[in-house]
């Protein structure tokens with residue numbers, strides 16, 4: 001079968017025909033070149049305005065457009081661009097249907113690379129398909145901007161807002177997710193986690209869509225609380241389980257660190273050494289070694305251990321069915337904790353009291369906001385950040401996050417390459 005026959009099936013453009021093909025060796029690699037010619041009766045498209053215009057002349061050299069590789073060989077379409085004489089734009093290079101702008105990559109190849117970059121890191125895609133990191137990244141960027149321009153934002157009822165740390169230090173991104181039962185995806189990424197950041201999301205989202213939101217989930221970060229009250233006041237605002245428990249774990253960690261220091265200073269045995277995970281993880285997730293460590297720790301009257309017990313006690317809060325019962329439990333837990341003399345835990349109790357209504361909204365949401373969603377999306381975002389080690393700028397991380405989590409649409413292809 002001729003390459004031409006295949007191309008006419010998968011990449012047909014009516015004003016162009018495929019000509020000769022050849023195999024060349026370039027830098028020790030085999031590459032395939034296929035010539036493309038314009039049909040004599042077809043008029044070139046002006047790249048300025050997109051209208052067919054009379055041909056003016058031809059560029060002196062053919063241009064190479066990289067296509068999807070075949071059997072480990074790079075494939076190029078070779079075409080001598082025409083220039084048009086456009087009454088509106090003047091003399092312009094034509095626009096060809098298999099590529100956009102000045103891109104040396106065909107659109108098919110860009111989508112091919114972008115799709116692979118969902119499964120592998122950009123470095124890996126570049127290596128596997130013998131191309132550069134820049135080409136892969138540019139393809140991802142292209143796919144993301146196409147997807148963002150074509151996605152549907154109608155009918156969104158539940159959103160969640162979350163922050164994620166990037167690089168070391170205190171740089172944050174704000175992530176907004178759609179968390180409806182039937183559609184979970186990243187909607188928006190913004191720099192920082194300020195009031196201004198989150199307001200920018202609502203500006204993009206628009207007033208009408210915001211007024212149709214029924215549930216908004218967040219952690220206890222003040223700027224978020226403020227913006228939600230202002231921009232989606234009609235929605236039930238839920239402080240979700242994942243964020244509340246994450247906050248509690250942070251407090252336990254603080255207690256442990258301070259206590260370990262105190263023990264050392266007072267010349268006691270360093271019993272808290274290597275205890276971090278056995279204190280933070282839940283019983284059923286402990287490794288055998290951690291379980292042994294924990295039972296060892298339980299022999300001592302340690303603040304760290306007591307804090308952990310308070311958290312375990314708090315877990316049943318989420319199991320209540322009636323908001324009133326949950327409220328009673330919450331109040332009692334806070335009272336007990338306030339008597340504990342453990343400062344970080346007392347601080348948690350105060351925070352929970354302050355946000356009592358928003359936390360109880362968890363029960364009013366009646367399962368519309370499930371426990372795992374926020375955590376699942378948060379983990380996936382963290383994983384994407386880790387995988388995106390080639391990405392140093394905030395903009396690039398943003399693109400990687402949209403690509404992995406945005407569930408963005410793609411155009412219809414005449415041919416699926418896998």
Ligand SMILES: [Zn+2]
Nearest residue numbers: 046049086089
């Ligand atoms: Zn024009």
